[in-house]
Amino acid sequence: MNNGLMKKTLLDVRNVSIDYVNRNEAPAHAVEDVSFVLHEGEMLGLVGESGCGKTTLALSLLRLLPAAGRITEGEIFFKGTDWLDLTEKQMEEVRWKEISMIFQGAMNALNPVRTIGDQIAEAIRQHLGETRKSTLNAMVEELLDRVGIPPNRRESYPHQYSGGMRQRAMIAMALACSPDVVIADEPTTALDVMIQAQILELLSRLQKQLGLSVILVTHDLGVVAEVCDTVLVMYGGVTAEYAPVDVIYNFPRHPYTQQLLSAFPDLSKPTERLVSIPGYPPRLEALPPGCRFAPRCNKAFDRCHVEKPELRFLASDHAASCHLLEEK
Numbered sequence: 001m002n003n004g005l006m007k008k009t010l011l012d013v014r015n016v017s018i019d020y021v022n023r024n025e026a027p028a029h030a031v032e033d034v035s036f037v038l039h040e041g042e043m044l045g046l047v048g049e050s051g052c053g054k055t056t057l058a059l060s061l062l063r064l065l066p067a068a069g070r071i072t073e074g075e076i077f078f079k080g081t082d083w084l085d086l087t088e089k090q091m092e093e094v095r096w097k098e099i100s101m102i103f104q105g106a107m108n109a110l111n112p113v114r115t116i117g118d119q120i121a122e123a124i125r126q127h128l129g130e131t132r133k134s135t136l137n138a139m140v141e142e143l144l145d146r147v148g149i150p151p152n153r154r155e156s157y158p159h160q161y162s163g164g165m166r167q168r169a170m171i172a173m174a175l176a177c178s179p180d181v182v183i184a185d186e187p188t189t190a191l192d193v194m195i196q197a198q199i200l201e202l203l204s205r206l207q208k209q210l211g212l213s214v215i216l217v218t219h220d221l222g223v224v225a226e227v228c229d230t231v232l233v234m235y236g237g238v239t240a241e242y243a244p245v246d247v248i249y250n251f252p253r254h255p256y257t258q259q260l261l262s263a264f265p266d267l268s269k270p271t272e273r274l275v276s277i278p279g280y281p282p283r284l285e286a287l288p289p290g291c292r293f294a295p296r297c298n299k300a301f302d303r304c305h306v307e308k309p310e311l312r313f314l315a316s317d318h319a320a321s322c323h324l325l326e327e328k
């Protein structure tokens with residue numbers, strides 16, 4: 001991608017494949033051969049339906065896959081170091097300080113029996129080694145203030161916060177050690193529309209104020225249009241399309257991206273009917289032999305059912321995997 005030629009590359013994910021391996025069962029190929037780069041100050045949207053591998057890919061970047069998850073191929077370079085070569089001890093040193101994560105579902109991710117302030121302080125204690133109570137309190141209050149929570153609410157428990165405040169607290173926790181990259185995994189799911197907009201506005205503001213790079217994991221193309229610079233559309237564990245956000249919205253080339261966009265309302269065309277994508281995403285342990293989107297694709301032809309399409313570059317900053325895009 002050339003949209004970041006002038007910017008420093010922070011994260012360079014190369015040909016990563018991830019399986020889930022359960023005893024006596026065929027491995028589930030959750031992610032296959034996915035590559036992308038994240039530049040300084042960039043917001044990348046990782047988009048797709050549930051089960052397309054986006055959360056698995058996000059967790060792999062921090063080496064936080066569940067026990068059955070295995071990175072079987074690829075490299076994950078952060079500032080030039082392949083994180084897959086680091087020991088778990090070395091990972092503990094860099095996790096949260098370099099890349100942190102806003103986990104899905106704030107209510108589940110927060111400990112219900114500890115105050116919000118305590119939980120943020122714990123992240124600072126663990127990763128930065130700060131133990132002085134007065135310093136910790138000051139740091140927690142500054143973080144809460146940064147995300148729009150009155151500092152005196154640090155003594156409250158998660159159930160005493162609204163859904164939007166809990167999500168803000170999760171963002172404060174992710175910022176606790178001043179990371180360069182924040183991964184936000186569906187940060188607006190389960191919030192009402194007004195609060196969703198506020199959380200997105202907050203993320204976007206913090207990204208600019210702090211010069212953060214953000215990976216936004218979402219199924220919502222509307223969210224991506226609001227805040228992202230670049231978009232990686234995943235389907236069935238593979239890259240469907242990867243391009244700057246304006247290219248994805250104005251010149252989508254992969255039929256999945258096109259169908260996804262038709263399924264989202266366009267406020268400039270209020271009378272248009274929304275189109276749904278028929279069927280369901282493939283099961284990862286029983287993937288179709290050819291193109292993974294073939295059973296649902298409105299442009300599929302015979303070859304699609306037997307041969308996997310290669311990811312091809314249509315421009316230096318635009319790649320997609322579809323047989324229709326082959327040069328004649």
Ligand code: SF4
Nearest residue numbers: 291294297304322323
């Ligand atoms: Fe559709 Fe075939 Fe392209 Fe797959 S390769 S997206 S099935 S046209």
